[in-house]
Amino acid sequence: MLNLRTCAAKLRPLTASQTVKTIYQHRPAAPRTFQQLRCYSAPVAAEPFLSGTSSNYVEEMYYAWLENPKSVHKSWDIFFRNANAGAAPGAAYQSPPPLTTSLSTLSQAQSLVQAQPNVDKLVEDHLAVQSLIRAYQIRGHHVAQLDPLGILDADLDSSLPADIITSTDKLDLAVFKERLRVLTVGGFYGLDESDLDKVFHLPTTTFIGGNESALPLREIIRRLEMAYCQHIGVEFMFINDLEQCQWIRQKFETPGIMQFTSEEKRTLLARLVRSTRFEEFLHRKWSSEKRFGLEGCEVLIPALKTIIDKSSEKGVDYVIMGMPHRGRLNVLANVIRKELEQIFCQFDSKLEAADEGSGDVKYHLGMYHRRINRVTDRNITLSLVANPSHLEAADPVVQGKTKAEQFYCGDTEGKKVMSILLHGDAAFAGQGIVYETFHLSDLPSYTTHGTVHVVVNNQIGFTTDPRMARSSPYPTDVARVVNAPIFHVNADDPEAVVYVCNVAAEWRSTFHKDVVVDLVCYRRNGHNEMDEPMFTQPLMYKQIRKQKPVLQKYAELLISQGVVNQPEYEEEIAKYDKICEEAHARSKDEKILHIKHWLDSPWPGFFTLDGQPRSMTCPSTGLNEEDLTHIGQVASSVPVEDFTIHGGLSRILKTRGEMVKNRMVDWALAEYMAFGSLLKEGIHIRLSGQDVERGTFSHRHHVLHDQNVDKRTCIPMNHLWPNQAPYTVCNSSLSEYGVLGFELGFAMASPNALVLWEAQFGDFHNTAQCIIDQFICPGQAKWVRQNGIVLLLPHGMEGMGPEHSSARPERFLQMCNDDPDVFPKLDDFDVRQLYECNWIVVNCSTPANFFHVLRRQILLPFRKPLIIFTPKSLLRHPEARSSFDDMLPGTHFLRVIPDSGPAAQNPEQVKRVLFCTGKVYYDLTRERKARQMEADVAITRVEQLSPFPFDLLQREAQKYPAAELVWCQEEHKNQGYYDYVKPRLRTTINRAKPVWYAGREPAAAPATGNKKTHLTELQRLLDTAFNLDAFKDLA
Ligand SMILES: Cc1ncc(C[n+]2csc(CCOP(=O)(O)OP(=O)(O)O)c2C)c(N)n1
């Protein structure tokens, strides 16, 4: 095949310089072989007709001829023979007679080909027809009739492509003729009207012929119009894969392929009835409630059901969906099949909440439902992921959850679990997260093996016209970056929609790649039912008022076809209305809202049946010496044979080995110990983020690379124990929003996994702020959904400038739900306080504490997000080491590390207690030592910032009765921890004393860009911290 390609490439026209170089080459006479033919490229290329796109056509014919010379037209056979035999440039032709009007005369002509020498016109006309076919395949969608209103251009362009012979108004023969004239007679294609009845051989790149290999031009144009310019616009020619293109052409070009049985038509009508009458029912009962109805795109319901039916037929048994507001209730009712009374009761304002959760069921809560698919008679589980208002934010979350479900059921190819993402047209085009999510779609550790995207393209976003909302022709153009085919379809043609959805589902199950269905529709009402659309879209809405609902149109069609009769149709409507009425009556009995019934990811077995934790205790997070040593040894070795690692890495591993011998760990080893021990207990671990495999600071090295064999890698963590859980460590794309969303989704699927996302530098997390603000911080409060995701955010003022210093602790702390002014009434702070918080925020100062907090995350009987500010310079700081003794059984995470030096021995003498967190501790102890103030100043480390260790810090403050209390931080005053800590510290001491501040001044940027200024600032804050008179005048 490679040879074939090379050879065919030689048939392409050469550049001028290539021609000059090769044209005078010696051309030995030779038999017809690929190798030999390479020499003849110059004369062949010099044929005048071999230019531009026509060379592709010739290439195809050449392939066909090589395999069977009879498979091509006689004229081509002669041409290739001559070329192969070394004919001079321009002399390879021998002209056959022009084709006349019928197929029979075509074959006569073929037999006469050598006798009649006028082949030029024939070849040119064939090439023109080939170009024409290609033009329809590439640009036919631009003239497809996609807008049900008939007033807008789905591609925002009212002009017709210059190389398509069509008129948008099929009835206007005059327009058609004029266009034909412009494009043909002396024009683009060089054909004329008389050619319309001539028969042309069809290339292998089209299926319009069905069983025929040649057609009259008139019929070719008609069939191309049928395939590409009706209610379906297919965008696929950018796909760089012949097999995939052929597959799509076959699906849309084959004559008569879009046939529906009467049974299928009736099913489609019944689905449209449900979709339409559901909205009507809601409108009747709650006319003044917002519901973001589906009117104008009722076809979405049959569309989704088709995708699910077809996917189920192909073996999928779990579909995870994400969608925005539009039609959400309808999808819940008619696709996921949530009980109608459960939906209707949400409109009852008297509904009381039985559990926590902000109760925004109607538009945001998720759903999980297992049922039998009636069409395929197979089990199917459907899950709709809870989503915030932030459009498209749920996209990566859905993908992460899908990946996790695939991972946990061993579905490595996405044959059993798949995702469907729904989008609005404005959001799909406007939100960058869509692009980020697409870019995850083909990455080995992030692919879900194809997502079906469905766009509810109502050609408006709130009040904004598409012309003001996007620069791309279609709202779907973003999908082109991953070569996803895009099927635009007029949503008022339900059969076209269902056909396209079937093809989309088949595409996904065949190629396991993303695909987009663009439902071009309209929005019958305003953005919500209370909005007046005429303020801003008067003409569009005048048209919409005239628009017959799709159900009515389709019912009339089926009645006219005799597929159903009027009474049957009315009965179908009455049947569904009755279902709604009965459910409505039952819904009045629902007095209590159980938000836990709206979970998208139940964790069976993890909670009690009431959804409570199975205990309120946490065992010791320590580990036995044997396991510590074993993990340490694997972490410092290469556990496979004949594997050469980099010399520098050998030294790192050797140092690790020595540390293990000395029963010590640094940061990287502590992480190894935590991960390795959890893997032994069957906990899957997934660490994802930019460059996490090595670690941004080159400290981790979880993936070893053979220096001699390309792409040969080894992950020692997966060589720890015989039956261990798998460890996934994956460098991500350069995205935060997308990847953090993905990992959050991954962590949703199971409580028995430790899922960590590491920011390259903590600063960068703010690109993913939406995931933090909308999901991680309030997820449980809003949606009663726990999540144990861990964020590793490198943080610290190290003179690297404003961009690489701060993970913005102040923001995370500001979003903690503990009350600064109330000392919690708890008998157990260790676990109970964690249970009540919205997330845990820590800044560890020792590797052992880092080890414990990671293990605690899994050993807790519930799940909370964990934010860890991780160190940079401490990764290699000689004092930032821990002994195995601090990690043995019985040890645990220390929320506070009290001073243990001379100050603690004589607490009454202590003049000042410095409270701090993280790396500044090492600066403070160094300075204290230098000033010989170890007996005067105690240093207390707050390791768990939130929930705030009120109990332990109260003890610390009381221990030093004569001491001033100072919060010391290296961050600027308006940043870091001060604003969070100060009121809480004051609460612990009943506001009996002030809490002073030692740290940098307030500032707009997180850090100075000047190294010297950085050091000056540091010295100044240390001076304040140890100047016992610093606050005298302020007291
Ligand atoms: C990220 C984000 N920005 C702004 C909004 C406010 N908003 C809600 S709906 C909407 C228009 C959405 O248009 P489209 O995506 O076409 O969906 P449609 O409502 O037309 O179905 C906007 C701007 C939002 N929800 N999310």
Ligand SMILES: [Mg+2]
């Ligand atoms: Mg819209």
